[in-house]
Amino acid sequence: MTSDSAKTCLLAALVFSLILAAGCAVTPPETEVSAPAPKPVEPTPQPPAPPQPPQGEVADLVLKFEPQDVTTYKVINEGTRSVVYEGSLANDPAFKGGDTGDRVEMTFSQLIESVNDRGNAVAKITINELKYQAQVKSDIVLDFDSSLQQDQNKPLAKLVGQSYTVELTPAAQVTKVIDSKQALEAVKADATARRLLDSDAIKQRHSIPALPPSGKNKVALKGHWSVIKNFDFGMMGPKSYEKIYVLKEIEHKNGRKTAVVEMNAIPTAETADQLHQEQPDSPFSKMFDNIEEYTGKLTLDLNQGKVQQYVENMKSEWLVVDPTAAQHPNKKPDSLRMSAVSLYSIEKVD
Numbered sequence: 301m302t303s304d305s306a307k308t309c310l311l312a313a314l315v316f317s318l319i320l321a322a323g324c325a326v327t328p329p330e331t332e333v334s335a336p337a338p339k340p341v342e343p344t345p346q347p348p349a350p351p352q353p354p355q356g357e358v359a360d361l362v363l364k365f366e367p368q369d370v371t372t373y374k375v376i377n378e379g380t381r382s383v384v385y386e387g388s389l390a391n392d393p394a395f396k397g398g399d400t401g402d403r404v405e406m407t408f409s410q411l412i413e414s415v416n417d418r419g420n421a422v423a424k425i426t427i428n429e430l431k432y433q434a435q436v437k438s439d440i441v442l443d444f445d446s447s448l449q450q451d452q453n454k455p456l457a458k459l460v461g462q463s464y465t466v467e468l469t470p471a472a473q474v475t476k477v478i479d480s481k482q483a484l485e486a487v488k489a490d491a492t493a494r495r496l497l498d499s500d501a502i503k504q505r506h507s508i509p510a511l512p513p514s515g516k517n518k519v520a521l522k523g524h525w526s527v528i529k530n531f532d533f534g535m536m537g538p539k540s541y542e543k544i545y546v547l548k549e550i551e552h553k554n555g556r557k558t559a560v561v562e563m564n565a566i567p568t569a570e571t572a573d574q575l576h577q578e579q580p581d582s583p584f585s586k587m588f589d590n591i592e593e594y595t596g597k598l599t600l601d602l603n604q605g606k607v608q609q610y611v612e613n614m615k616s617e618w619l620v621v622d623p624t625a626a627q628h629p630n631k632k633p634d635s636l637r638m639s640a641v642s643l644y645s646i647e648k649v650d
Contacts, residue, residue, distance in 0.1 A: 359550055359559045362470035362517045364605025365421035369412045371606060372428070372650040375505055378403040378643040381534070383437075387622070387634035398438030401641075404496065405431040406505070407649065419470045422478065425506065426463040432456055432492065442492065455490035462486055464502065471517065472508035472607070508646060510545060510561055510598040510610050519547045528568065533640055536618060541594055542568040556603050563596035563612065588618035588638075606648060614642040 380401030389395045407429040413422045434442040444456040451457060464480035477499045487493035495501060511517065512525045519525070524546045532538050542565060549560040596612035622634040 356520060357550055358518050358520050359547060359557075359600075359602055360517060361511050361519055361547070361559060361561070361600060362419075362605060363421075363468065363472050363511070363607070364470070365412045365415045365419070365423075365468070367412055367414055370409055371648060372407065372409045373607075374405065374407045374647050374649050376403070376405050376643060376645040377505060378641065380641045382639050382641075384637040385635075386637065387632045389634050389636070396437055398435075400436050402432065402434040402442075405429075413465070420475065421468045422465060423468050423506075424463055424465050425502075427459050427461065430456060430459055432496075434492075455487065456493055458487050458490070459483070459493050459496065462497075464497065466502060466506055468506065469514060470605075471514045472511045474503040474507045477502050504644075508598075508607055508610055509543070509612060509644070510563065510596060510607075511600075512545070521547055521550055523547050529565065531614070531616075531640070531642070533616065536588070536638070536640075539616070540568050541565040541614075543594070543596070545596075545598075550602075556601065558608070559598070559600045559602055561598040561600070563598075565594035565596075565614070567592070588620045590616065590618050592616040607646060609647045610645070612644045614640075616640050 378401065380399050380403070382399040383397040385392070385395045385397050406427060409426045409428055411424040411426070413424055415421045430444065430446045432442065432444045433440065444454055445451050446457060446460045462483035464483050465478040467475045467478060469475060480497050480499075480502065484494060484497050487497065509527070509529075512519060513527075516525060524544055526542050526544045529541050529543055530538060531541070543563050544565065545561050545563045547559060548562045551558040551560065592615065594614040594616075596610065598610045599608040600606070601608055617637065617639040619635060619637050
């Protein structure tokens with residue numbers, strides 16, 4: 301092959317490779333034979349689109365009460381604080397960490413005895429099942445489960461079957477405990493049982509914090525409202541949060557409407573000054589890095605005016621690391637990690 305022929309071949313190969321790389325197609329010469337006409341394609345039937353809520357839809361976020369109506373709920377209250385030592389501190393017997401706190405799980409039936417002209421209900425609460433666990437530095441100091449045969453003779457077993465009455469508002473707040481005397485009399489010998497029947501404990505158990513205040517219960521889709529919640533973190537001092545609730549969705553399914561509300565909380569200084577006047581900032585808190593998460597979610601049956609589920613969970617964590625740790629890169633640094641957890645959950649179970 302001559303030099304010119306070789307150059308021609310190389311040039312042809314180069315052009316061909318460029319055509320392939322560019323994705324170009326060579327147009328075939330026209331012919332007198334016509335291609336058959338394509339058959340029309342039948343459109344694929346599509347399922348009907350789900351019904352869309354009307355623009356600007358408004359939900360009435362309230363509880364609805366009917367006399368003699370009975371609903372069963374399971375409620376969980378948990379408050380736990382923990383301390384974890386890391387590095388050489390973890391093996392030092394002088395430093396013992398662990399979890400301290402308690403968890404209450406109660407299944408109860410709620411009978412609406414009457415409803416007044418303001419929409420408030422007198423509700424009789426009957427305790428059906430109970431679990432209670434308390435621990436100190438991860439040592440279990442009390443463990444009770446009413447479903448276990450071996451726990452039937454424990455003092456807390458006397459709470460099962462007991463009743464008390466409260467006044468409930470359409471905004472899911474307990475305005476007062478009307479009567480708990482008989483239940484208290486039945487468990488008067490046990491301090492833990494009496495504490496579970498304390499008026500403040502009852503109000504916390506049956507007041508659902510996710511509904512807007514009375515008079516502001518009609519909320520448009522994507523509308524929001526907020527409330528302030530304060531916590532006392534002991535040696536880490538007090539803290540105030542703004543809980544911001546948003547009506548995220550109004551579900552339409554099988555003729556029923558369900559509101560979905562989500563909550564996210566942020567630290568706020570709105571009530572901080574008052575809190576700090578009552579309890580000054582802890583000097584320890586400035587030594588720690590702090591991360592926190594505080595969220596919640598509500599589903600409310602708008603037809604029946606009943607809460608299907610609400611969960612609210614707060615977790616705050618503080619960490620301090622030995623400032624000399626950088627001088628010992630091959631050694632796990634000594635550190636102290638503390639956390640606080642507060643959980644409230646209520647779920648309709650019938």
